[in-house]
Amino acid sequence: MQTNTLSPNATSSESPQAVNTVPPQMVLMQMVTAYWVSQSIYAAAKLGIADQLKLGPQHCDQLAVTTGCDRTALYRLLRALASVGIFAETEPGYFCLTPLGDYLRSDMPGSVRDASIMVGDPEHYNAWGNILHSVKTGESAFENLFGMNIFQYYAQNPEPAAVFDRAMTSFSSTEIAGVVAAYDFSPIRKLVDVAGGHGSFLFSILKANPHLEGILFDQAEVIDRAQSLIGSEPLLNRCQLAAGDFFEAVPAGADAYILKHIIHDWDDERAIAILKQCHRAMTADGRVLVVEQVIPPGNEPFLGKLLDVNMLVMCPGGKERTAAEYQQIFAAAGFKLTRIVPTETFVSVVEGVRL
Structure with missing residues (x-):
């Protein structure tokens, strides 16, 4: 059976009518x-x-x-x-x-x-093979299969963890440029990048905004690696490095806290707990900036709708959210959602101000 009737190699000479006459069972077979x-x-x-x-x-x-x-x-x-x-x-x-x-x-x-390798390696591929467990129970198929959550697994398995890190770094580069271009950071004086990894996101923001000071915040072992990687970075005179657990506290005194692909790792209760720590630490006129895919209404294709299922399969409690869902968790953490700023990539900047 030939299943490539809608090949990306189709030439411009093929009429829309010809494409539209592909039998629906063949289209479905391509998906299958x-x-x-x-x-x-x-x-x-x-x-x-x-x-x-x-x-x-x-x-x-x-x-x-x-x-x-x-x-x-x-x-x-x-x-x-x-x-x-x-x-x-x-x-x-x-x-x-x-x-x-x-x-x-x-x-x-x-x-x-690296993203292709990460998705195809046994950790992701076998977990998706266990998707029915997630759909029936609402629990992580990965955790059911491997007996631990994905963060624990990566801590014990450095090779797939390194693939994951490289995949996220490569994928993130386009998103970073999109956020820096789309969002106006000029009103902000000090910015904390919560769980900011090795600092590429924060440093890109600082380079584009010479007035800004920054704090890179993550777990101690991540900050130790970041220090060795960015030790010669000239922007360090405008950036502090701080270690800790965002469920316990985040650095105090900044007027903005940014979280890129952090909130989607957690269920509502723990996402609210992280946002509350930001609320507690920021200045009275502070704001929170959540960089995530925001699921639109309707039936239109959007990567975040499939990424949401990936979060269901891979992460206990992880999920992508709609604008209304962000409004709810922001309110529960003491924020008012003021706007959602789209970028040229799949992610948006969800902005909330301190109530």
Whole structure:
């Protein structure tokens, strides 16, 4: 059965009428088998195929030698990925990168190679295979499968933890640029990046806003790594590093607290607890800035709707939220939601002021 009737390689000569006449069961079949594509991309990412092709086309036999693969099996994989626009077969046996495939290169800004590996590795892939547990119980399929939550698992397994860190860093770079461009930081004097990791987000904000002072706040072991990574950063004269637990306290005295992809890790009770710590620590005219995907109403496609299911599967209590849900948790923490600032990426800045 051919399931690629809506291939990304479809040419502009195909009429809308031709596309619209694809039988609905075929469209559904493409959706059903979508994980065949994602796992094929995973295999290519894991093998580093895009890095091998960045200087130009290569014959599959040479790629097989370089990557330690069976040449016939590798050809079948690359042919399948060429059919969905990741690679292109330029002449028999020779493959090159496409604009999509470029983003599987490890050196490409905004690369999704590590994200492809993270999603395809057993931690995510097997947890999604256990999705019925989450749907039936509301509990994390990952925790049910591995006997611990994902944060505990990463603490005990440094290799997948490193893949996760790299994936988040790559994915985050585009979001950071979008937030810096979309949100006006000029009224803010001191900004705390809560659970800010190694500081790339905060430092990007500080570079774009020379008047700002910043505090990078995270757990002690994260701050220790951040110190070694950014020790020579000239912006350190405008940035303090602080360690702690955001359920217990956050640095006091700032007029803005920003949380990027933090609140979505937690259920409402714990999300409110984190926001309350920010409320308690900030100045009287302070504000909180939550950077997350905000789920829109209606049936339109939006990545956050699927990411929300991923949070259900992977994180105990994790969820994406609608504007109304953010309004509710903000109010419970002592904030008024003032506006939601969209960016050119999937994330928005949800702003709340202290009541």
